[in-house]
Structure formats: structure tokens, C-alpha cells
Amino acid sequence: MTRKVLLVEDDRAIATVIVEALLDEGFKVTTCASIAKRDELLAHDRFDLMLTDIMLEDGDGLDTVSRVRENAPAMPIIVLSAQNTLDTAIRASDSEAFEYFPKPFDLDELTRAVHQATSRSRTTLSEERDGESTELPLIGRSRAMQDVYRMITRVLRNDLTVLVTGESGTGKELVAEAIHQLGSRRTGPFLAVNMAAIPRDLLESELFGHERGAFTGAHSQSIGKFEQANGGTLFLDEIGDMPAEAQTRLLRALQSGRIRRVGGRQEIAVDVRIVAATNRDLAPMIRDGRFREDLFYRLNVVPIHLPPLRDRKDDLGALIRHFLAEAREQGLSHHTIDDDAVLRLSFHDWPGNVRELRNFVFRMSLMAREERIDENLVADLLPQKAESDAACEDSAFESALNDWLARNAATQGTVYHQALAAFEKPLIEHALRETQGNQFRAAQFLGINRNTLRKKLSELAIRPEVFVQRT
Structure with missing residues (x-):
């Protein structure tokens, strides 16, 4: 039919x-x-x-x-x-x-x-969101952020455990807040724990609480984050820094839905949604025995990867305008920014990601004497690359081209076309490797139409499926 x-x-x-x-x-x-x-x-x-x-x-x-x-x-x-x-x-x-x-x-x-x-037939979602207005914490319309948004929407009506990965400063806690604020647990508490910021000998007490006299200095009973977050969401940041002994207790809590305070005998039922995050690659840590494989699978039920800012520079303008408005709310002067200034900022790699951009926008807002921020101010405030690094980047392509010219006696009047033919195939293959064989993203990477890319794949006998990562 x-x-x-x-x-x-x-x-x-x-x-x-x-x-x-x-x-x-x-x-x-x-x-x-x-x-x-x-x-x-x-x-x-x-x-x-x-x-x-x-x-x-x-x-x-x-x-x-x-x-x-x-x-x-x-x-x-x-x-x-x-x-x-x-x-x-x-x-x-x-x-x-x-x-x-x-x-x-x-x-x-x-x-x-x-x-x-x-x-298949449509499954009706049982719970409707109420009409309250929520300020959404994530900003960006780039393709990379669309993938993040789509994954967030898929976990709002369930309590599946989420593992958010990404470099420092990409906004992993904002993803956790969005899942909580927009999901079924939004009326419950949201608590965040940074594993790297708590001394190892106090981490279990912080998470699970302790009874009076459990250890030296435990003068009274303490309620841990699991109990405090009951009915809500607990965000475990920098999960890769969690010590092995605490990993074992966390795994037990996730498996049973019950915790025991340090020094206590009674098991306590807790109803907590877990969102964990890390900027580390957990795979080698698992191989080295520094992170439990069974805990990883418990946490990685729904993986969400936050892209670095260098991979979503289409979002720079929106982020900058947002941070300028935030700076204004904190008492700094009203400022707008030129398109040329935004373009100049797009050439910076932003190793500190969105966090670095926010701090830079606040600095621009503080230093700007005119209402409109221009390219000159941006150039003055941007950190300068080391000359050796800049020279290396600028000369990489020139060196490759010179090597090719030395090895190829190009006929006068045909150099452009011969050089283009020599570099076109490896350039397209590089784009496919960077995007794991995704033709749509590879075309975006190259700045060409997808139909043009398909035509080139056929002309150059390039098989995109070779570049797809196998799991």
C-alpha cells in the first residue's frame, strides 16, 4: 500500500x-x-x-x-x-x-x-509541559548545536542517565540545567557537584552524607547531595576525576536507587536523575583501570557531545550579542558590535571555548569608549599568537605548494589547473576524514554545495563510506 x-x-x-x-x-x-x-x-x-x-x-x-x-x-x-x-x-x-x-x-x-x-504508530507522550516561561540557557543555531538540541528533546520525558562530553568551557552544565528545567523534574531541586573540586577523602560524604562520629570531625549528621536532590536532578561534573572507591559506591547507588551514609547502616531510597559530564576521554582511562567500565555504561545511556566553539563559529554573533546584553545587566555600558569585528573574532580558535568568549566580551565592553565596538578594538584586545606558531600556520600550505611545484614541471599557462587537480582530491578526503564520511557536513566544511561535492566524489573516484567510523 x-x-x-x-x-x-x-x-x-x-x-x-x-x-x-x-x-x-x-x-x-x-x-x-x-x-x-x-x-x-x-x-x-x-x-x-x-x-x-x-x-x-x-x-x-x-x-x-x-x-x-x-x-x-x-x-x-x-x-x-x-x-x-x-x-x-x-x-x-x-x-x-x-x-x-x-x-x-x-x-x-x-x-x-x-x-x-x-x-510504526505514533506513541503519545503522557505528560504535557506547563505554560510557564523558562529562560533557555543554550545559544546557537549552528548545525552542531542542532544535534545537541535534538538529543536534549529526546530525554525530557524520561529519566535516562545522560553523559555530556566536551572540552572545558563548552557549557556542559548548561545542558544539564536545560534537561532539568525543561523536563519532567523541573519542580524538583537541581544540584551540581564538581568531582575535581572536592578532596578525595570528603567526596563520599559530600555525595552520600555521613552519620555523627563516622570520622574525625563528623560532629553531627550530614545529608549528602543524593538525598538533597531527591525528586530532582544531580549533576556530576568532571566525573573522570572521581576516585576509584567512590566510583564503586556511585555504581551501587545507580544500580539500586539506594544509598547509605558514611558510617551508617540504614539504606535510604533516593529518586534522582543523574546527568554526568567530563572533558576527558574515558576510553583510555577504562583501559588503564582508572575508570570502571561498568560505571561508564551506567552513565553513558544517552551521550550528548558539546562541540568546541571553533567548530560552531556560525554562533559567534549570537553569543557575543547575548554576552553584551549580560554585561549591560551587570552595570557595564550599552554596546553593539560591527560585523567586521565579529569576523575578526572568528579567526581566533577560542581554546577556552564559550567561557573564554564570555570573558573577552566583558573585557571589550569594559574597554570600549564608543558605543559600537569595531575591528580595531578587537585586534588590540585579542591575545597574540606566538610568532613561531603563526609562521608555521601561514607557511604550511605554501610549503606544500612549493614542494609540488618543485616536483612538477608545470607548463606555463596551466599551473593553476594542474595545482588544483593535485590538491583537490586530498582536500576533499581530508574533509571526509574530519566529518567521518558525512557528505553534508563535509560540504559545509569545504564551503561548497552538496551536489558539487557529490559530483567531485564521482569525478575523483572517492568513496565516502571508507571514511565512516565503524563501531
Whole structure:
């Protein structure tokens, strides 16, 4: 039986691409560009799936999902949107969407999601979010952040344990706060514990509490973070710094849902959601026996990886504006920033990630004498690279090109095309290695159209599947 898809999209180019892809997969596709026409079609026909944009010519597609449910309560919905914020992802989740795709999206991923959605019945989410307004802590519309948002929305209606990984300063605690604030435990407490900041001999007491007289200095009973976070979320930051003996007790608590205070005999039931985080690679620590493998699997039920700022520089402008507003709230002068200044900041690698950027924006806001921050101020305040490092970076490509020219007697008038042919294939292969064979991300990395990349793959006999990491 042919499965029928309703596509609600007012961008003709995007609609054409989706329709062609779904027709090739054997779907029957009906299209419209407005909420009014959508409602008319749903009132007179039955569809197996609806694909819908959010911002349509006559309103917001998500605001009117309740009308869709009146005519098709069990029909899966896939949401497409160019409004790529965490708020949009949450709204899509609240509308019980089967999946959410930020634009631009991977057409192959979208096609797979359509197959999945039409091959199984929709599961209704039992709990509705209340109408309270929550200030969302994560900022960014880059492709990398869209993946983070989509993973967050998938854990809001359950209590699965989450492991957040990423470099220092990327905002791992903000992910934990978002999961708590937007999830089913938002009315409960949120507590954070930094494993690296607590002395080893006090960590178990901090987590599980202690009884009076349990050790020297324990003059009274103390309630640990697990009991304090009962009914809420406990964020275990820098989990890779947890000592082995504490790892054993944490594993037991996660397995049984019960803890015992240090020096105590009574087991206490606790209802706590765990979100853990680390900036370390736990795999070699497991191999070396420094981190328990069974604890890793208990924590890594849902992995969320936060990208470093150097991999999401499309978000720089939004982050800078946010931090300028934050600086203003803390008593600094009102400032705006030139596009050229933002561009200049994009050339910095930001090893300290978002935390470094925030501190830099506050420094700019303090030092700026004019309301508008320009490129000159940015250049004055940016840390300067060591001359040797800069020279190494600047000369790397030049050295490779000179080596090639020395080895190849290029005919006058053909140097450009010969050099391009020599460097094009390794450049594309490098992009595929960096993106683990993902053609959409590789095209973004290179700054070319995906169709252009596909054409080049065919011309140069490059097999992208070779670069896919196998698990």
C-alpha cells in the first residue's frame, strides 16, 4: 500500500527537493504552502505522515498543531524549521513531533526519518509541559548545536542517565540545567557537584552524607547531595576525576536507587536523575583501570557531545550579542558590535571555548569608549599568537605548494589547473576524514554545495563510506 505524505512548505525550492526524494522512495506526496490549505486537506483526506515548516505564509505551523490532532490524532509529524534555536526544538517536542530537522537538513536523514515514522504508530507522550516561561540557557543555531538540541528533546520525558562530553568551557552544565528545567523534574531541586573540586577523602560524604562520629570531625549528621536532590536532578561534573572507591559506591547507588551514609547502616531510597559530564576521554582511562567500565555504561545511556566553539563559529554573533546584553545587566555600558569585528573574532580558535568568549566580551565592553565596538578594538584586545606558531600556520600550505611545484614541471599557462587537480582530491578526503564520511557536513566544511561535492566524489573516484567510523 502506498504511504501518503502531506508536505506543508512555502519555500518552493525546498518543497521540490523533498517531493522528488520522497517520490523516488515510493511515497505519494501532497503539497501545500499554508495553514488554511493544510486544514482543508486534512479534513477531507487521510495521510500517513505530515512534514511541516513552522513559519508559513499565514501563521505559525506549530501554534496550530492542536487543529491537526483533531483530524488526525495518530498521524506522525516531522517538523522543519529555519528558526534553529533550542526553543524551537522544545516547541517541536511539546507538539509531540516524531522528529525535528533544522534547515539546512540532510536529505538522506530526512528520508530515513520518513520511513521510520510511517512504519510504526505514533506513541503519545503522557505528560504535557506547563505554560510557564523558562529562560533557555543554550545559544546557537549552528548545525552542531542542532544535534545537541535534538538529543536534549529526546530525554525530557524520561529519566535516562545522560553523559555530556566536551572540552572545558563548552557549557556542559548548561545542558544539564536545560534537561532539568525543561523536563519532567523541573519542580524538583537541581544540584551540581564538581568531582575535581572536592578532596578525595570528603567526596563520599559530600555525595552520600555521613552519620555523627563516622570520622574525625563528623560532629553531627550530614545529608549528602543524593538525598538533597531527591525528586530532582544531580549533576556530576568532571566525573573522570572521581576516585576509584567512590566510583564503586556511585555504581551501587545507580544500580539500586539506594544509598547509605558514611558510617551508617540504614539504606535510604533516593529518586534522582543523574546527568554526568567530563572533558576527558574515558576510553583510555577504562583501559588503564582508572575508570570502571561498568560505571561508564551506567552513565553513558544517552551521550550528548558539546562541540568546541571553533567548530560552531556560525554562533559567534549570537553569543557575543547575548554576552553584551549580560554585561549591560551587570552595570557595564550599552554596546553593539560591527560585523567586521565579529569576523575578526572568528579567526581566533577560542581554546577556552564559550567561557573564554564570555570573558573577552566583558573585557571589550569594559574597554570600549564608543558605543559600537569595531575591528580595531578587537585586534588590540585579542591575545597574540606566538610568532613561531603563526609562521608555521601561514607557511604550511605554501610549503606544500612549493614542494609540488618543485616536483612538477608545470607548463606555463596551466599551473593553476594542474595545482588544483593535485590538491583537490586530498582536500576533499581530508574533509571526509574530519566529518567521518558525512557528505553534508563535509560540504559545509569545504564551503561548497552538496551536489558539487557529490559530483567531485564521482569525478575523483572517492568513496565516502571508507571514511565512516565503524563501531
